[in-house]
Amino acid sequence: MQSIDQAGTFKLGGRTVKRIGYGAMQLAGPGVFGPPRDREAALAVLREAVAAGVDHIDTSDFYGPHVTNQLIREALAPYPRDLAIVTKIGARRGEDGSWLPAYEAGQLEQAVHDNLRNLGVAAIEVVNLRIMFSIHGPAEGSIAAPLKVLADLQRQGLVRHIGLSNVTAAQVEEGRDMVEIVCVQNQYNLAHRDDDPLVHALAEDGIAYVPFFPLGGFSPLQSATLSDVATRLTATPMQVALAWLLQRAPNILLIPGTSSVAHLHENLEAGSLVLPPEEVAALDGIA
Numbered sequence: 001m002q003s004i005d006q007a008g009t010f011k012l013g014g015r016t017v018k019r020i021g022y023g024a025m026q027l028a029g030p031g032v033f034g035p036p037r038d039r040e041a042a043l044a045v046l047r048e049a050v051a052a053g054v055d056h057i058d059t060s061d062f063y064g065p066h067v068t069n070q071l072i073r074e075a076l077a078p079y080p081r082d083l084a085i086v087t088k089i090g091a092r093r094g095e096d097g098s099w100l101p102a103y104e105a106g107q108l109e110q111a112v113h114d115n116l117r118n119l120g121v122a123a124i125e126v127v128n129l130r131i132m133f134s135i136h137g138p139a140e141g142s143i144a145a146p147l148k149v150l151a152d153l154q155r156q157g158l159v160r161h162i163g164l165s166n167v168t169a170a171q172v173e174e175g176r177d178m179v180e181i182v183c184v185q186n187q188y189n190l191a192h193r194d195d196d197p198l199v200h201a202l203a204e205d206g207i208a209y210v211p212f213f214p215l216g217g218f219s220p221l222q223s224a225t226l227s228d229v230a231t232r233l234t235a236t237p238m239q240v241a242l243a244w245l246l247q248r249a250p251n252i253l254l255i256p257g258t259s260s261v262a263h264l265h266e267n268l269e270a271g272s273l274v275l276p277p278e279e280v281a282a283l284d285g286i287a
């Protein structure tokens with residue numbers, strides 16, 4: 001059995017996907033802005049991901065902007081039937097590459113149409129409403145108004161399933177009172193564990209939790225403990241960080257981002273890495 005298959009599967013909206021997927025954000029240019037330095041290399045990563053068994057790709061039309069979705073379409077369309085492409089709306093890019101909120105009804109509608117056009121699909125499998133009430137992470141406040149717009153787009157058949165991103169537990173509850181929420185995508189990794197209670201609450205309700213920055217994001221995780229565990233298990237620190245997430249809760253779906261085919265394979269191989277309890281205890285201490 002391939003490593004990616006050893007990690008198992010979990011429900012994501014109307015499908016069951018493998019627990020290791022791929023996050024496409026790293027494919028745009030520096031700062032997730034503009035075209036990639038090496039377009040062929042970016043296309044190769046996407047093709048290799050699907051060839052290696054990935055059936056869940058996370059993206060957004062504000063990566064680039066537009067660039068990442070256009071790369072996905074060029075590399076992979078016509079898409080394999082079992083490929084779930086998940087996008088997010090709720091932000092836009094300034095001319096200087098800044099990340100700006102974009103929750104007005106017209107902006108959200110435009111964002112869904114931009115994703116449809118650039119991905120070349122008639123409906124999007126899952127759209128995450130990405131909340132940005134604070135630049136420091138999730139912040140309280142009602143999400144009802146933008147979520148209602150997304151729910152209307154779902155009723156029109158443009159969006160199959162809805163998720164939430166960068167949200168608090170209270171916002172997840174508010175959202176679930178309005179529509180079916182199939183996944184939550186928040187920052188979570190070995191060193192950033194604020195969402196521990198939310199991960200487990202969602203697991204009990206069978207809702208996928210998709211950590212962003214699973215490897216630490218723009219500054220990948222570095223820890224002597226992590227390196228020591230990796231050495232003992234003859235693995236790399238990044239593989240250990242991913243294996244820790246897989247063992248943390250059954251509803252965690254991974255979307256590690258990379259612009260490198262070698263790193264892609266390394267990350268998929270984390271699916272066959274089993275962490276013994278004493279190593280999990282050491283890793284738990286990092287946060």
Ligand SMILES: NC(=O)c1ccc[n+]([C@@H]2O[C@H](COP(=O)([O-])OP(=O)(O)OC[C@H]3O[C@@H](n4cnc5c(N)ncnc54)[C@H](OP(=O)(O)O)[C@@H]3O)[C@@H](O)[C@H]2O)c1
Binds near residue numbers: 259
């Ligand atoms: N909802 C949100 O607000 C939000 C925010 C951020 C990200 N996301 C999503 O989450 C996905 C994952 O996040 P991310 O890509 O920002 O961060 P990440 O997966 O935590 O880490 C990506 C970084 O790790 C490096 N890397 C990947 N595999 C590696 C390996 N095996 N060895 C060494 N370095 C490795 C990458 O560099 P190389 O390219 O050199 O491999 C890149 O610098 C994104 O692609 C995006 O889809 C969502």
